[in-house]
Amino acid sequence: MEIKPIIEVENLCAQFDDSTVLKDICFTAFPNEISVILGSSGSGKTTVMKHLIGLYSIQQGRVRVMDFRLNDLDEKGFHRFSLQMGVLFQNGALLNSLCIGENVAIPLEQHTNLPKAMIEDLVRTKLSLVELGHAARLFPAQLSGGMRKRAALARAIALDPPILFCDEPSAGLDPVTLAGLDELFLKLRKQLGITIILITHEVSSIFRLADRIVFLENGVVAYEGNLEAALRCGIPSVELFFKKARGRGEA
Amino acid sequence: MGTSETAGALNFTIEHRSVFFSGKLTLDQVDRQGKYILKELRKFPRDSLTINLDKLEGIDSSGVAFLEHIRRELSPKRIDVHIETGREDIRNVLKTFTIPEAVMPLSHEPLGFFERIGENVYHFFKSNFREYVFLMADIFVWTFTDIFEKKQHRKGEFVNQAVLIGVNAIPIVGLISFLIGLVLALQSAAQLRQFGANIFIVDLVVIAMTREMGPLLTAIMIAGRSGSAIASEVATMKVTEEVDALKTMALNPVRFIVIPKMHASICTLPFLTILANLFGIVGGMVIARFYLDIAFPVFFSRMVTVLFLKDLATGIFKSLIFSGIIVQTGAFYGFRVTGGAEGVGRFTTSAVVTSIFLVILADSIIGLMFY
Numbered sequence: 001m002e003i004k005p006i007i008e009v010e011n012l013c014a015q016f017d018d019s020t021v022l023k024d025i026c027f028t029a030f031p032n033e034i035s036v037i038l039g040s041s042g043s044g045k046t047t048v049m050k051h052l053i054g055l056y057s058i059q060q061g062r063v064r065v066m067d068f069r070l071n072d073l074d075e076k077g078f079h080r081f082s083l084q085m086g087v088l089f090q091n092g093a094l095l096n097s098l099c100i101g102e103n104v105a106i107p108l109e110q111h112t113n114l115p116k117a118m119i120e121d122l123v124r125t126k127l128s129l130v131e132l133g134h135a136a137r138l139f140p141a142q143l144s145g146g147m148r149k150r151a152a153l154a155r156a157i158a159l160d161p162p163i164l165f166c167d168e169p170s171a172g173l174d175p176v177t178l179a180g181l182d183e184l185f186l187k188l189r190k191q192l193g194i195t196i197i198l199i200t201h202e203v204s205s206i207f208r209l210a211d212r213i214v215f216l217e218n219g220v221v222a223y224e225g226n227l228e229a230a231l232r233c234g235i236p237s238v239e240l241f242f243k244k245a246r247g248r249g250e251a
Numbered sequence: 252m253g254t255s256e257t258a259g260a261l262n263f264t265i266e267h268r269s270v271f272f273s274g275k276l277t278l279d280q281v282d283r284q285g286k287y288i289l290k291e292l293r294k295f296p297r298d299s300l301t302i303n304l305d306k307l308e309g310i311d312s313s314g315v316a317f318l319e320h321i322r323r324e325l326s327p328k329r330i331d332v333h334i335e336t337g338r339e340d341i342r343n344v345l346k347t348f349t350i351p352e353a354v355m356p357l358s359h360e361p362l363g364f365f366e367r368i369g370e371n372v373y374h375f376f377k378s379n380f381r382e383y384v385f386l387m388a389d390i391f392v393w394t395f396t397d398i399f400e401k402k403q404h405r406k407g408e409f410v411n412q413a414v415l416i417g418v419n420a421i422p423i424v425g426l427i428s429f430l431i432g433l434v435l436a437l438q439s440a441a442q443l444r445q446f447g448a449n450i451f452i453v454d455l456v457v458i459a460m461t462r463e464m465g466p467l468l469t470a471i472m473i474a475g476r477s478g479s480a481i482a483s484e485v486a487t488m489k490v491t492e493e494v495d496a497l498k499t500m501a502l503n504p505v506r507f508i509v510i511p512k513m514h515a516s517i518c519t520l521p522f523l524t525i526l527a528n529l530f531g532i533v534g535g536m537v538i539a540r541f542y543l544d545i546a547f548p549v550f551f552s553r554m555v556t557v558l559f560l561k562d563l564a565t566g567i568f569k570s571l572i573f574s575g576i577i578v579q580t581g582a583f584y585g586f587r588v589t590g591g592a593e594g595v596g597r598f599t600t601s602a603v604v605t606s607i608f609l610v611i612l613a614d615s616i617i618g619l620m621f622y
Contacts, residue, residue, distance in 0.1 A: 121350045122312060129347070141594065
């Protein structure tokens with residue numbers, strides 16, 4: 001039986017002021033897979049992700065995520081769509097006036113009627129999954145960049161969303177914590193069947209996690225497919241990326 | 252006993268000492284049926300309950316938390332809850348989302364009313380007051396010494412700050428002063444007319460504006476406008492580590508950031524105050540002319556009679572003190588910022604409130620001194 005893609009992007013274009021950021025982007029992502037969006041800085045990765053999570057309205061092209069057609073999503077539709085996804089932003093985007101525990105509790109308090117004790121249990125669980133069990137009472141300003149990222153991830157998975165978008169989760173993490181985080185992504189995918197869309201430059205994470213790769217270059221998709229094929233695809237920019245990234249990893 | 256059968260919905264059946272869950276033990280199901288299931292399980296008459304998960308279609312972290320919740324809710328009834336499953340996938344999820352032990356509450360307990368007062372007073376004297384005085388001393392010394400230090404004068408910085416603090420404030424200061432002079436005269440005119448003391452409107456407006464309203468109004472507006480800008484600028488520099496960068500370049504952040512603003516403020520605020528006096532008096536003059544029939548030349552001649560140099564000098568002296576307070580308070584809060592972007596907003600608000608309070612306090616003290 002053919003598996004229906006969970007994300008379908010067709011001819012997505014985006015232009016801000018006079019600069020064209022995305023040109024005819026087409027790719028698909030499948031359920032229960034980890035898709036990695038790659039590319040050099042400024043290639044349009046975050047812009048693609050912001051289109052996928054509905055923060056940017058679609059100027060041209062079509063985007064479907066799960067059963068939601070983002071082109072014609074009204075306010076109620078966007079609310080339902082938001083409940084189905086978790087998003088880890090590039091800078092964490094934690095609410096600075098709330099402590100970490102409260103940040104993680106927000107989606108649970110606002111969108112469920114679970115008893116307080118259960119919400120607290122869930123917050124502890126999610127924080128301990130990202131190894132921040134000890135930091136629940138700290139405020140974002142008291143955390144390091146890496147800790148903020150992990151706390152934001154705990155908030156993103158608070159509702160066990162079927163699809164998780166992560167914008168550079170590895171930035172600012174040491175190799176041991178990074179490996180632990182990758183392990184968590186794999187667990188989430190295996191045990192809960194979560195689909196993960198990941199933007200990362202970390203080559204070790206790409207090799208550990210990626211089921212599928214979308215390589216962007218100057219706002220266009222230069223390559224889409226699995227990792228093994230990407231390494232031998234013959235596209236100079238893709239091969240150069242892996243060569244340099246591997247070289248840096250080995251160094 | 253059990254819930255109704257629908258696709259994917261969480262169901263349970265109780266048999267002897269066991270409860271069998273089927274369907275999905277996920278967030279939406281727990282949210283929808285959790286309370287009902289718990290209510291039914293509370294009626295369980297035995298001292299031991301085994302929850303069997305073998306028939307589950309799926310379980311997530313909320314499901315695991317719900318099982319823990321059941322265990323906790325039934326323990327006061329002395330019912331031992333055991334989880335049973337032969338399925339590895341479910342065992343893995345249970346293991347992944349094991350609820351950690353609650354070591355401390357997740358959020359901060361708010362302090363009581365008196366505790367808060369005590370803490371604030373203690374904090375004020377231990378930290379705020381002391382550091383404010385130290386910063387004041389630094390700024391006071393460097394404001395004078397840096398006039399003669401050529402290296403401290405970055406090209407164009409003084410003019411730039413003078414434009415930001417002083418020149419750009421002229422329209423708003425002028426307009427507000429004019430309106431205040433107008434209202435002051437209007438409110439007094441009705442009373443003075445009853446006693447036939449129309450001419451004293453000149454004394455009232457001129458003295459009130461030059462001694463009190465002019466300097467005070469200007470200072471309050473500059474505290475709101477430039478005080479907040481100074482606080483947020485310094486606070487942002489602190490948050491983005493620019494202040495640390497200056498230190499590592501062997502530059503004193505107070506001298507580099509604050510002193511040019513202090514020079515600009517000291518030079519422009521007295522002129523703004525004179526401008527505010529003028530506009531306020533013009534406002535009063537308009538009311539005197541059209542409400543009390545006091546012609547402009549009469550107003551002028553009376554003004555020359557009642558206005559002494561001491562009145563003007565008091566106002567100018569006040570404006571110098573106020574300019575120091577505004578820049579110093581803005582910088583003080585800016586350098587003390589904590590808590591990232593959110594802290595910048597919080598400390599800027601505190602800077603403005605404190606500036607206005609200190610300006611009014613200083614005004615009262617100077618008023619008593621030069622009465």
